[in-house]
Amino acid sequence: MNANNEGTSYRENMKIVFQDEAIVIIDKPGGLLAVPGRGAEKQDCAATRLCRLFPAMIVQPAVHRLDMYTSGLMVFAMTTEAHRLLSQRFARREVNKRYTAVVQGVLEKDGGEIRLPFRLDPDNRPLQIYDTLHGKIGVTHWQKIAVQGANTRVVFIPLTGRTHQLRVHAAHPLGLAAPIIGDSLYGSGRDGAQMLLHATHLGFRHPTSNAPVEFFSEPPF
Numbered sequence: 001m002n003a004n005n006e007g008t009s010y011r012e013n014m015k016i017v018f019q020d021e022a023i024v025i026i027d028k029p030g031g032l033l034a035v036p037g038r039g040a041e042k043q044d045c046a047a048t049r050l051c052r053l054f055p056a057m058i059v060q061p062a063v064h065r066l067d068m069y070t071s072g073l074m075v076f077a078m079t080t081e082a083h084r085l086l087s088q089r090f091a092r093r094e095v096n097k098r099y100t101a102v103v104q105g106v107l108e109k110d111g112g113e114i115r116l117p118f119r120l121d122p123d124n125r126p127l128q129i130y131d132t133l134h135g136k137i138g139v140t141h142w143q144k145i146a147v148q149g150a151n152t153r154v155v156f157i158p159l160t161g162r163t164h165q166l167r168v169h170a171a172h173p174l175g176l177a178a179p180i181i182g183d184s185l186y187g188s189g190r191d192g193a194q195m196l197l198h199a200t201h202l203g204f205r206h207p208t209s210n211a212p213v214e215f216f217s218e219p220p221f
Helices: 046-053 080-091 165-171
Strands: 015-019 023-028 071-077 096-104 111-120 128-130 136-148 151-158 197-205 212-216
Touching (some): 071 080, 111 165
Antiparallel strands (some): 096 151, 136 151
16 A cells, blocks of 8 residues: 655655554655654655554554655554553664664774764754764664675664664764764755665564564665
8 A cells, every 4th residue: 555645755655564553664764754754745745644544543654764865664653552562662772673774984894883972963953963972872784785885775773773873874984984874964965865774674663462473674776
């Protein structure tokens, strides 16, 4: 099932991967907001489209976020109880997430862990900046998959869920020092261009049955 082709979707329609009485899993295209922003031009988003597709869905169904130009898997709640339980699982880090990205340059190491404190720069929103005093630690495991010409394909496994965590960890000199291709905020990407970051795996316990569920999505790049 596909949502209506409206607004700012980048290359394809929002795709419904799974839906039942408690949750909806989508494959969000890069270029589509996850939730509404400020202003009339930022009301078209994944959450709004889902509420239009499923009238019984709660008004604010988003449990987590993906950046606008990050594509891939997201879970939304159909009910208030499902939202509460899923939010608790995200807060307790009981949700398994995995991302595929292509970063600038050839990485020498095969993998590792990145731990960096960072926070919002209030004078340059939404930029996140490194700050050992006031920043909150973000932790990411990463693994090199392949060298692609002058770039490297990697897998990111975030253990925390800070804003722009993977983008900051990729670009910062104390991280990979290798911005994600297409990142216009932390790299050299053009604003509005496709960013090569895709949420490929999402695993958690279903809020109704408590059974483990897993969803997978191949990157579009």
